[in-house]
Amino acid sequence: MRSFGQFFVVLALAIALPSWLCHVFDYPDNVVQGTKGYDVAREQRKLEQADPDWVLIGNSMLFTRLSAPTLSEISGAKVSFLSRGGSQSAIWFLFLKKVLLASEARPKLVTVFFRDTDLTWPDFRVKGGNEKPIADLQGPMEPEWQQVLGRREGNRESLFGWFSGLLRDVFPTSDLRPMAQRQIQERAFRITRIGTRANSSVRRAELNERFSLAHLRTDLGLDASGAGEGVDNDLATAGGEAIDPGFYEDGPLVFDASAEASFLPHLIRLAKANQIQLHFHRIKRKPASNHARPDGAVMATYMRELAKYLKAEGCFFTDESGDLSLTLEMYVDGDHISSNKEIQKRYLANFWERVRPLIGPVLKHSSAKGL
Amino acid sequence: MVFQSIEYLLFLAAVLAFYFWLPGRGQNGFLVLASYVFYGWVHPWYVVLIVSVTLMDWICANGMEDSSTPQRKRAFFITAITVNLAVLGGFKYFGFFVENFTAALSAIGLMPAPLLLKIALPAGISFFTFQSVSYAVDVYQGRTKACRSLIDYAAFVCFFPQLVAGPIERAAHMIPQYQTRRLAHWDHLRAGGVQLLWGLFQKVAIADNAALLADKVFSLGDPSFPILWGGVIAFGVQIYADFSGYTSMARGSARLLGIELCANFRHPYLSESPPEFWRRWHISLSTWFRDYVYIPLGGSRQGGWFWARNLFLTFLLSGFWHGAEWNYVLWGAFHGLLVVSWPTLTGRLPWLAPSSTAKPSLSGVGRILLTVTLMHVGWLFFREHSLAMLMHQLTLNPLHASAAEWRMGVALALESIFYGFPLLVVFPLLDRFGVLRPGGACGGAASWKWSLAQGLAAAACVYGAVSLRCEAGADFIYFQF
Incomplete structure (x- = not known):
């Protein structure tokens, strides 16, 4: 009994002491950007000050492609972004409900940038580095969250969710996970850098390319459209890099419009209730060398169903994935567009040309000029 | 229910909360009940199977012990073995044989009507049937007494920490x-708590x-030589950590309940030869095959060709035990060939023979590296299920890969x-310096x-x-066996 007591004291101290120090020094939040929380009040203030006509919601697929000032310039409308690297539909729903609609800003139009099956994949990236911002955004659990993700982990009002939340509080170092995994990979890159001057980002891009769709075997039942493209690409934003190339092996294969299946119907309902026109924009993922990124049969069916549903609900839907003018050279790591000014300009022009016929009339009735 | 889930931790805590308050027989009854809940968590029908097998083996073992004539005893023995092997064969190998039989008939121009029978493989069937077979053999040969209590025997068969992926225990060790x-x-x-956490970390x-x-x-269709072998090494790490992690969690859980399970691994990647590897890897299975296949086949008694045949057949069967697919058979054959040929190779290349001293040496490191390399060639057979792809992978030319690859x-x-x-x-070093055992470097x-x-x-x-948990957690590899 005495020796067990000693053991227990050592164990408790060895767990509690680092945990306490982490909380005191706000570690690892201060070193891991991806696990930083979310200041809802500040974002709301920013929105209210900007009083935008058009709000765009998304992850790095949005903010590496477009910027609010250039879009404002080209559209003549006041534009704001609600974006976060590595975020997915659960966070986008919270952006709409808890930030935008909870503020006094009332844009006419909200655009959601997404990839492939993001919109109906509610539990994609709700854990890890996204847990804290979700907790900050959500506060008490939203009824929609309960309906969609109520029985899943990460939900503090379920027993398992409470337990995993407790674990996270006791072990703040769990937030280091993406960074630690990234560090391990970088060590391996560093040791094997013989004969190359490429940095880790380039090496990672090379690796992702080697494991991309075009190289996957066909005898394992992988759907071409849904196949992933890298060994490390499920990491949320880390170390300031916008890392969000996507990992689509486990996503939904069938479009499901029910209220329990995803946040999509809830997004639409909220927007309608607040007289906001919703627009969904599917981005083109990194194409092959012929600049094409064709959908497989399963993805094509999914997209047809999604488009039909959005149309029936009165939402706009644009899809750039079949556009061959978005060429391979425009892309850098994963599905991100290069930050090169010329390429950014090309993308912006392309995007605006595509969405203008749809969203122009909506923004016309706002304070926007020049449309 | 998998060990690395919150469900399992809550389940284990609930079992522990009641277990020690109960009397001896009550503890066993409670363990059986808990084990059936554990086993039937996803597919309750699996419980029917394990209850039936348990009941039948218990009746046969007691029948053997109470038999007045050798013929009667033998009949009970044959019944027990036949039923266990039929259950294993029916669930695990039926599809394999039908598929290959159909393919063979098609090859000679006969086109039989396709027989489609998809049977879900109950988790752990290879483990608990092997445990039951060893019990029947031990009772028949008089090495162990038949267990008179059905509850005690059921606890031996279905004890939840080791039910799904072993270690494969013997009645003489467990029933007492x-x-x-x-x-x-x-x-x-x-000790159980630490072992459980160590297993969780490994997994x-x-x-x-x-x-x-x-x-x-x-998942690559066109892997180059270096990428393929990078993946094979990753698989070598995966399968060891996966199975060793499972075993640690099983032993830790059992120890919490006051039950000691046998060790299954002893730093296998530090082996200096393939035979030594098999004395350190999945020990409970290796010793099972040694005692119930290799020795009954004749072992090394007749020497020479018979020894090689017995050893090779044992490895071939061991491969087939892992799964009803040809790649496992090839894997078993590969290891059989290695182990059979090793004494000859050692005779010709004396540096291959393990040193008699425990002192580390450069040649020892060379032997370890060679053994690890050979084991990883084996892992390629184990991991790649498509024979066509396997052939392609084995013929990849390292010179065709670019520097980037x-x-x-x-x-x-x-x-x-x-x-x-x-x-x-870290683990082998701590073990070597006696940090992991009470009474070693850290005192009693x-x-x-x-x-x-x-x-x-x-x-x-x-x-x-x-801090390092992988979000894309996978099932334990050995659950499928």
Whole structure:
């Protein structure tokens, strides 16, 4: 009994002491950007000050492609972004409900940038580095969250969710996970850098390319459209890099419009209730060398169903994935567009040309000029 | 229910909360009940199967012991063996034989009507049927007494920590433990807890991260030589951490309940020869095949050709035990050939023979590297299920790979080795310096040094598990067997 007591004291101290120090020094939040929380009040203030006509919601697929000032310039409308690297539909729903609609800003139009099956994949990236911002955004659990993700982990009002939340509080170092995994990979890159001057980002891009769709075997039942493209690409934003190339092996294969299946119907309902026109924009993922990124049969069916549903609900839907003018050279790591000014300009022009016929009339009735 | 889930931790806590309050027989009854809940968690019908097999084996074993004539005893024995093997064969191998039989008939121009019978493979069937077979053989040969209590025997067959993926236990080791009342012991709680956490760390921080790399490589249609072998090394780390992690969690859970399970691994990647590897890897299965296949076949009694045949057949069967697919058969054959040819090779190349001293040497390191390399060639057979792809992979030319691909392949291998570092390097070193055993470098179980070492080890495992846990967690590999 005495020796067990000693053991227990050592164990408790060895767990509690680092945990306490982490909380005191706000570690690892201060070193891991991806696990930083979310200041809802500040974002709301920013929105209210900007009083935008058009709000765009998304992850790095949005903010590496477009910027609010250039879009404002080209559209003549006041534009704001609600974006976060590595975020997915659960966070986008919270952006709409808890930030935008909870503020006094009332844009006419909200655009959601997404990839492939993001919109109906509610539990994609709700854990890890996204847990804290979700907790900050959500506060008490939203009824929609309960309906969609109520029985899943990460939900503090379920027993398992409470337990995993407790674990996270006791072990703040769990937030280091993406960074630690990234560090391990970088060590391996560093040791094997013989004969190359490429940095880790380039090496990672090379690796992702080697494991991309075009190289996957066909005898394992992988759907071409849904196949992933890298060994490390499920990491949320880390170390300031916008890392969000996507990992689509486990996503939904069938479009499901029910209220329990995803946040999509809830997004639409909220927007309608607040007289906001919703627009969904599917981005083109990194194409092959012929600049094409064709959908497989399963993805094509999914997209047809999604488009039909959005149309029936009165939402706009644009899809750039079949556009061959978005060429391979425009892309850098994963599905991100290069930050090169010329390429950014090309993308912006392309995007605006595509969405203008749809969203122009909506923004016309706002304070926007020049449309 | 899988060990690395919150469900399992809550389940184990609930079992522990009641277990030690019960009397001896009550403890066994409660364990049986808990084990059936554990086993039937996903598919309740599996419980019917295991109850039937248990009941039948218990009746046959008692029948053997009570038989007045050798013929009667033999009849019970044959019944027990036949039923166990039929259950195993029916669930695990029926589809394989039908598929291959149909293919063979088609090859000679006969087109039989396709017989489609998809049977879900109950988890752990290979483990509990082997345990039951060994019991029947031991009772028949008089090595162990038949267990008179159905509850005790059922606990032996279905004990939840080892039900799904072993270790494959023997009745002589386990049943006496069930026949005495287990008392709550602080040392058991401490040692079991640490072992459970160590297993959890191996699974979620090492195996799952390595699996991510290995799975990616094996999903490539056109792997180059270095990338393929980078993936194979990742798989080598994965399968060791996965199975060793499972075993640690099983042994830790059992120890919490006052039951001691046998060890299944002894640093296998430090083996200096393939035969030594098999004395260190999945020990409970290797010894099972030795005792119930190799020795009954004649073992090494007749020497020469018969010894080689017996050994090869044993490995072939061991491969087939792992799965009803040709790649497992090839894997078994590969290891059979290695082990059979090793004495000849050692005779011709004396440096291959393990040194008699425990002192580390350069040639020892060379032997370890050679053995690890050969084992990884085996892992390629094990991991790649498509024979056509396997042939393609075995003929890849290293000279055809670009420098970038070599960098990628080596980086993949290094990344998995970094994940495996605590298991592959730190753990053996701690073991060698006696840090892991009470009475070793950290003093006896009652010493404060030992408490300190165990407390720090447990905390390190917990921190490691939460900080490196792979989100894309996979099932234990050996669950499918």
